[in-house]
Every structure is written in structure tokens, then in C-alpha cells.
Amino acid sequence: MKYIDEFQDPALARRLLDDIHATVTRPWALMEVCGGQTHSIIRHGIDQLLPEQVELIHGPGCPVCVTPLEVIDKALEIASRPNVIFCSFGDMLRVPGSGRDLFRVRSEGGDVRVVYSPLDALRIAQQNPDREVVFFGIGFETTAPPNAMTVYQARRLGIRNFSLLVSHVRVPPAIEAIMQSPDCRVQAFLAAGHVCSVMGVAEYPALAERYRVPIVVTGFEPLDVLEGVRRAVRQLERGEHTVDNAYARAVREEGNPAAQAMLADVFEVTDRAWRGIGTIPGSGWRLSERYRAYDAELRFSVEAIATREPAECRSGEVLQGLIKPHQCEAFGTTCTPRNPLGATMVSSEGACAAYYLYRRLGGTTTAATTAPPTAPVTTAVEASPVG
Numbered sequence: 220m221k222y223i224d225e226f227q228d229p230a231l232a233r234r235l236l237d238d239i240h241a242t243v244t245r246p247w248a249l250m251e252v253c254g255g256q257t258h259s260i261i262r263h264g265i266d267q268l269l270p271e272q273v274e275l276i277h278g279p280g281c282p283v284c285v286t287p288l289e290v291i292d293k294a295l296e297i298a299s300r301p302n303v304i305f306c307s308f309g310d311m312l313r314v315p316g317s318g319r320d321l322f323r324v325r326s327e328g329g330d331v332r333v334v335y336s337p338l339d340a341l342r343i344a345q346q347n348p349d350r351e352v353v354f355f356g357i358g359f360e361t362t363a364p365p366n367a368m369t370v371y372q373a374r375r376l377g378i379r380n381f382s383l384l385v386s387h388v389r390v391p392p393a394i395e396a397i398m399q400s401p402d403c404r405v406q407a408f409l410a411a412g413h414v415c416s417v418m419g420v421a422e423y424p425a426l427a428e429r430y431r432v433p434i435v436v437t438g439f440e441p442l443d444v445l446e447g448v449r450r451a452v453r454q455l456e457r458g459e460h461t462v463d464n465a466y467a468r469a470v471r472e473e474g475n476p477a478a479q480a481m482l483a484d485v486f487e488v489t490d491r492a493w494r495g496i497g498t499i500p501g502s503g504w505r506l507s508e509r510y511r512a513y514d515a516e517l518r519f520s521v522e523a524i525a526t527r528e529p530a531e532c533r534s535g536e537v538l539q540g541l542i543k544p545h546q547c548e549a550f551g552t553t554c555t556p557r558n559p560l561g562a563t564m565v566s567s568e569g570a571c572a573a574y575y576l577y578r579r580l581g582g583t584t585t586a587a588t589t590a591p592p593t594a595p596v597t598t599a600v601e602a603s604p605v606g
């Protein structure tokens with residue numbers, strides 16, 4: 220497939236790996252802040268092919284995983300109300316709240332619908348003027364622009380029975396919070412390419428300078444990830460800490476100005492809680508004053524909801540890179556993708572689910588898992604389901 224196969228080429232992967240192996244002289248810890256990259260790394264066995272001195276820490280980059288339990292419980296409460304049509308992308312339906320999930324609400328009679336675009340929800344609102352239609356707007360700088368556009372359209376068209384349950388988060392403040400943590404081991408970041416395709420790279424040089432960390436804008440295919448690692452390691456070995464764009468086929472320095480303008484009109488920056496991490500100042504968006512009437516939290520008065528995380532779930536430590544998923548006692552036993560205890564086991568971009576699917580220690584393993592760390596890259600890449 221054009222633009223996919225080229226970036227899974229085993230021979231090129233081997234060359235990048237050889238370069239990394241030749242460059243590394245001491246241990247380094249790199250964090251990817253993107254669930255898509257985490258999925259790619261585990262699926263293709265990339266971490267197992269790197270020199271043992273290079274550790275990849277899987278950061279809080281999965282939008283489903285970082286959505287706080289409190290917001291999930293608010294969604295469940297709103298979706299349970301009579302006269303509400305609650306619309307969401309499919310991966311949110313299995314995310315466990317304090318006591319149930321959206322599938323359970325639907326089985327109990329709630330009108331919960333899976334949509335493929337927020338504009339589908341707006342259409343449902345137009346078709347059902349006597350009912351309240353709510354769209355569950357979660358995610359990073361990538362999903363925020365279409366959700367902003369939908370609210371903009373609702374206001375422009377005078378559709379008043381539509382609202383947005385907002386839980387959007389921003390990557391740069393999360394990087395800052397990670398670097399300020401006393402337990403932080405991260406020495407370089409692979410920044411999420413799709414986030415930068417929207418926001419550009421302007422927010423990163425100050426972070427790289429303040430914390431003296433290389434930040435490499437990185438894509439998602441195996442060669443993208445390897446190239447991001449190669450550039451980050453090269454900087455670390457040289458004692459450099461600059462922002463480097465290794466995903467130039469998609470990311471322009473200025474990002475997407477039209478999307479940024481839409482965000483600036485519809486949203487305003489606010490403090491946001493991240494599941495397992497806590498509140499990070501300035502790390503999210505809420506609807507701006509002009510669009511506040513479309514805020515589902517206000518419309519349904521669900522601002523104050525008490526939540527309860529499962530005591531055995533260690534997803535907070537997973538999201539901060541303090542443990543690997545299989546180091547959680549519940550991994551693969553009481554917690555599986557079919558019966559997830561925490562959000563990181565729900566989404567395919569979550570680190571726990573990725574480890575379960577591709578790296579089940581002591582259980583079923585994949586070809587990538589069984590490949591020894593020094594196996595030729597062709598083994599891991601070609602044996603992967605999409606390689």
C-alpha cells in the first residue's frame with residue numbers, strides 16, 4: 220500500500236537499526252507520547268530489536284487511556300438520562316467507569332450510538348429535534364479540531380439540542396509535567412507526529428531548552444519510529460537537545476493554521492485531569508464563553524461526580540512509564556481486553572492492551588515476541604500482521 224509499505228521495508232529498518240547500534244555507547248531512556256507509536260513499537264517488536272541500552276518508555280499518549288474516570292462517569296450519567304441520545308466513537312463504549320460502561324447503559328435502555336464523526340452526531344440532532352444529542356469529545360490536538368468545527372456548525376445552524384462532553388488534552392503541558400516529576404527517567408521524547416501536523420512545533424523548543432531534552436517529531440510506521448529513535452539517540456550521544464522534525468512528509472513547522480484558528484475560536488485552555496496522573500495546569504481545552512451553551516456538563520449539571528478507581532489498577536504508573544504493563548499483578552489475569560480494569564487495557568493504543576495483544580509473557584506469544592532481541596529485523600517486521 221502506497222506510503223505504508225515503504226515505511227515497513229525490512230532492509231531499510233535493518234540499516235536504521237545498525238546505525239542506532241553503532242551510535243549508542245551508554246543507557247538512554249526515551250518516551251513516546253503517542254498511543255499509535257506505542258502500538259507500532261509493540262506490534263512490530265521494535266523495542267526488542269534496539270540495543271539493550273535504549274529503553275522505550277510508553278507515555279500518556281492514548282486518548283482513551285488518559286480520559287479521567289470522572290469524565291467517564293459523567294458520560295454514563297448523561298447517557299442514562301431519558302430523552303438523551305449519547306454519541307461516541309466505538310472505543311469509548313467499553314471504557315469502565317466506577318461501576319459500569321456505556322455498553323451496560325445501552326443494555327439498560329440508554330440510547331447510546333456509535334458514530335464515525337462528530338458531524339454524524341450533529342446530523343442526528345437535526346433529525347431528532349425533540350431530543351438532546353450529546354457527543355463525547357475526547358482526545359488530543361488531533362481530534363479537537365473536528366469537534367470544534369461541529370460546535371461551530373451547531374451554533375451557525377442554530378441547532379440547540381446538541382452539546383459536547385469535552386475532555387480534550389494538550390501534549391506540551393504533559394511533557395512538562397513528566398519532566399517535573401521527581402521520578403522522571405525520561406531523557407528524550409518522540410513527539411506525536413499527528414499532533415504536530417495540527418499544532419506545528421512552536422511549543423517544543425522552549426521545553427527542549429528548559430529540560431535539556433531532545434524532542435524528535437516522529438511518525439507511526441516502523442521506519443518512522445526507528446528514525447525518531449535514531450535521531451534522538453544521536454542527539455543524546457552528542458549532548459544536544461534540540462527539536463527535530465523526523466516526520467516532514469506530514470508535519471510543517473507552522474502546523475495547520477486553519478485548524479488552530481478553529482480551536483482558538485471554540486475552545487479556551489484550561490486545567491485538565493489526566494487519568495492516573497492527576498491535574499496538569501493548562502493541559503486541556505473547554506468550550507470558550509461564546510460556545511459555553513453547548514457544554515454538556517453544564518447542560519446536564521454533572522459537574523460534581525464522585526469517582527472510584529479500581530484499587531488494583533496501576534495504569535497511572537504505566538502512563539508515567541514507572542512500570543511496564545506486565546509488571547501489574549492484574550495483567551492478563553483479572554484484567555484483559557475482554558474484562559478491562561483500567562483504560563490502558565481497553566483501547567488498542569493503550570500500553571496494557573498492546574502488551575496483551577503482542578507481548579503476553581507466559582501466555583500466547585506472537586512471532587514478534589518470540590524473536591530474540593538480536594534477530595534480523597526482517598523476522599520481526601515481516602512476521603508482524605501488517606508487515
Ligand code: SF4
Binds near residue numbers: 550551563
Ligand atoms: S493491566 Fe489492567 S489493572 Fe493493570 S495497569 Fe493495566 S489496565 Fe490497570
